[in-house]
Amino acid sequence: MKRELIRLENVAKSFGNLLVLDEIDLTIYESEFITLLGPSGCGKTTMLRIIGGFEMPDTGRVIFDGKDITNLPPNRRPINTVFQKYSLFSHMNVEENISFGPKIAGKSADYIRDKVKYALKLVNLDGYEKNDVTRLSGGQQQRIAIARAVVNEPKVLLLDEPLSALDLKLRRNMRRELVRINKETGITFIFVTHDQEEALSMSDRVVVMNQGYIQQVGTPENVYNEPENAFVADFIGDSNIIDGVMVRDKVVRIFGREYPCVDVGFPEECPVDVQIRPEDIKLAAPQEGAFNGVVTRVVFWGMSYDIDVEADGFEWLVQSTTGRTVGEQVSLHVAPENIQIMSKPQSEDEEVAQDV
Amino acid sequence: MFKRGIRNILLTPFLIWAGLFIFVPLIFIVWYGVTDEAGNFSLLNMGLILQHGFWDALELSVALALISTVVCLLLAYPLCLILTERERDNTTIISLLFILPLWMNSLLSTMAWQTILEGNGIINQLMRLLSLPDLQMINTPGAIVLGMVYNFLPYMVLPLFISLSKIDKSILEAAQDLGASAWQTFWRVILPLTIPGAVSGITMVFIPALTTFVISALLGGGKLLLIGNIIEQEFTFQYDWHVGCALSVILMVFIVLNMLLTTTFDPLKEEAQ
Numbered sequence: 001m002k003r004e005l006i007r008l009e010n011v012a013k014s015f016g017n018l019l020v021l022d023e024i025d026l027t028i029y030e031s032e033f034i035t036l037l038g039p040s041g042c043g044k045t046t047m048l049r050i051i052g053g054f055e056m057p058d059t060g061r062v063i064f065d066g067k068d069i070t071n072l073p074p075n076r077r078p079i080n081t082v083f084q085k086y087s088l089f090s091h092m093n094v095e096e097n098i099s100f101g102p103k104i105a106g107k108s109a110d111y112i113r114d115k116v117k118y119a120l121k122l123v124n125l126d127g128y129e130k131n132d133v134t135r136l137s138g139g140q141q142q143r144i145a146i147a148r149a150v151v152n153e154p155k156v157l158l159l160d161e162p163l164s165a166l167d168l169k170l171r172r173n174m175r176r177e178l179v180r181i182n183k184e185t186g187i188t189f190i191f192v193t194h195d196q197e198e199a200l201s202m203s204d205r206v207v208v209m210n211q212g213y214i215q216q217v218g219t220p221e222n223v224y225n226e227p228e229n230a231f232v233a234d235f236i237g238d239s240n241i242i243d244g245v246m247v248r249d250k251v252v253r254i255f256g257r258e259y260p261c262v263d264v265g266f267p268e269e270c271p272v273d274v275q276i277r278p279e280d281i282k283l284a285a286p287q288e289g290a291f292n293g294v295v296t297r298v299v300f301w302g303m304s305y306d307i308d309v310e311a312d313g314f315e316w317l318v319q320s321t322t323g324r325t326v327g328e329q330v331s332l333h334v335a336p337e338n339i340q341i342m343s344k345p346q347s348e349d350e351e352v353a354q355d356v
Numbered sequence: 357m358f359k360r361g362i363r364n365i366l367l368t369p370f371l372i373w374a375g376l377f378i379f380v381p382l383i384f385i386v387w388y389g390v391t392d393e394a395g396n397f398s399l400l401n402m403g404l405i406l407q408h409g410f411w412d413a414l415e416l417s418v419a420l421a422l423i424s425t426v427v428c429l430l431l432a433y434p435l436c437l438i439l440t441e442r443e444r445d446n447t448t449i450i451s452l453l454f455i456l457p458l459w460m461n462s463l464l465s466t467m468a469w470q471t472i473l474e475g476n477g478i479i480n481q482l483m484r485l486l487s488l489p490d491l492q493m494i495n496t497p498g499a500i501v502l503g504m505v506y507n508f509l510p511y512m513v514l515p516l517f518i519s520l521s522k523i524d525k526s527i528l529e530a531a532q533d534l535g536a537s538a539w540q541t542f543w544r545v546i547l548p549l550t551i552p553g554a555v556s557g558i559t560m561v562f563i564p565a566l567t568t569f570v571i572s573a574l575l576g577g578g579k580l581l582l583i584g585n586i587i588e589q590e591f592t593f594q595y596d597w598h599v600g601c602a603l604s605v606i607l608m609v610f611i612v613l614n615m616l617l618t619t620t621f622d623p624l625k626e627e628a629q
Contacts, residue, residue, distance in 0.1 A: 074529070075534075075536055080534065081529075083526045084526075085524065085526055087526040087527050089531075089549075090549070100531070101534035104534060149533075152535070
């Protein structure tokens with residue numbers, strides 16, 4: 001079913017003394033929409049540029065369709081890129097921009113005309129052939145950049161934060177468009193972003209990165225609901241991350257109290273990070289829930305409230321559709337299946353990331 | 357930026373300057389060019405250009421100026437391409453490299469070339485050391501072209517460098533990404549995007565090369581006369597201002613032609629990426 005298309009094997013890259021990627025192993029499958037997600041400086045763009053051929057890894061290999069392409073220059077890879085700044089050729093009109101690739105490949109004029117038409121239709125800009133690219137809006141320029149890449153029928157399309165320069169409404173629109181183009185063409189999309197919402201809403205799989213390391217690879221639901229470490233939990237969505245101790249299977253101790261959970265397989269008395277999503281916490285009358293506390297802050301967001309509750313010296317973040325008032329006594333209740341147990345970070349790199 | 361009244365006041369000094377020292381002399385030159393010694397209207401002096409000596413000098417001037425311009429262009433492109441690639445590391449050293457030759461007096465540096473190229477010059481002494489036959493270098497068209505290229509190359513490099521450094525690196529990566537080799541990227545992307553820079557470079561080299569008389573006097577040894585030398589002689593030896601001015605007016609035609617070419621590719625119209 002899922003056919004392997006690209007495999008990164010133990011890839012590492014430094015710029016000067018700065019290690020930007022280390023121990024990268026990743027398999028990318030045909031036709032999937034995979035997102036490299038992480039804060040700026042996490043190495044996601046470098047990884048994309050290594051796949052595109054714009055950077056050479058210091059060590060490791062890039063395998064494409066079973067062949068080693070580590071040393072192949074970009075112009076000889078069946079991969080195209082949509083650049084962050086669009087990077088259209090300002091001395092050419094829309095049609096000339098899109099036909100640049102096919103012309104270089106030596107395709108016939110008829111073929112090129114049909115393909116340009118198809119590509120413009122794909123990005124909903126039919127009839128724009130003769131337009132001057134410098135006169136187009138940012139969103140239109142981005143569509144032309146996509147058309148210019150897709151027209152070459154690449155096996156893989158690399159997208160380097162392509163939506164970051166667009167305004168919010170356009171960005172939402174383009175997200176849907178990109179997913180549609182991915183499904184319609186069957187081209188593998190490798191998408192780089194620092195925006196977790198973008199990553200979760202568009203991707204088949206998300207690769208969470210930090211400090212040059214891959215932190216977790218999984219479906220959006222997977223990385224959101226079962227983060228493997230505190231960085232992933234904190235970076236994707238809001239989280240309460242609490243120091244805890246795994247007493248035995250299915251029992252965790254937080255703030256001196258034993259609490260039921262669903263995780264198994266940790267050693268007894270093993271220190272862990274406990275993650276609880278703010279929307280999974282129910283507020284109840286005092287003494288009804290597991291932890292008693294007092295409301296310290298309430299922020300209204302439209303769809304819900306962010307409520308800070310101080311209990312046992314810890315500031316809990318709770319999301320609720322009903323508001324509370326500051327100073328109110330409440331108690332917190334969490335269902336056992338909503339408690340996520342994570343191993344404590346083993347490297348400093350994961351630890352540092354908690355501040356992000 | 358300024359109100360209209362203030363703008364006019366600020367413009368006045370330049371307008372007076374331009375009127376007195378550019379426009380009025382231009383009228384004089386044209387007037388002398390189309391009159392004879394008696395002050396009557398006459399195109400005879402203009403017609404002199406068709407005479408053998410003058411026509412040959414004009415032909416040689418245009419030919420050598422064109423060759424120098426092409427040589428400058430061919431030298432400047434690879435130089436600027438390499439420099440823009442390393443630009444980030446040491447911009448100041450590079451700009452110094454461009455500007456430094458301009459600090460030297462061009463008369464002095466051309467005289468230096470004279471001593472290098474002449475019959476008993478440095479190169480021929482070296483040839484003798486190696487028991488090779490002497491080379492005739494001074495007083496050849498080649499020597500003049502060398503002098504022109506040496507003197508005017510910075511004027512080609514500067515606008516071209518500016519034009520090239522305006523191209524975003526990701527544009528070149530995009531071309532490569534779409535399958536273009538380095539050579540194809542140059543022809544299809546770099547060259548068209550730097551035409552404005554190249555055109556202003558061409559103008560800044562071609563016009564001084566066409567009108568020079570110092571370089572040809574020093575490196576042509578008075579045997580190879582360019583139109584600039586003939587005009588100079590008309591003023592300083594023949595004292596025939598009418599012929600000198602008539603020839604100047606004819607030379608101006610070439611300069612105007614060149615400027616028409618420049619305005620079609622106005623570098624100021626060049627869009628930022």
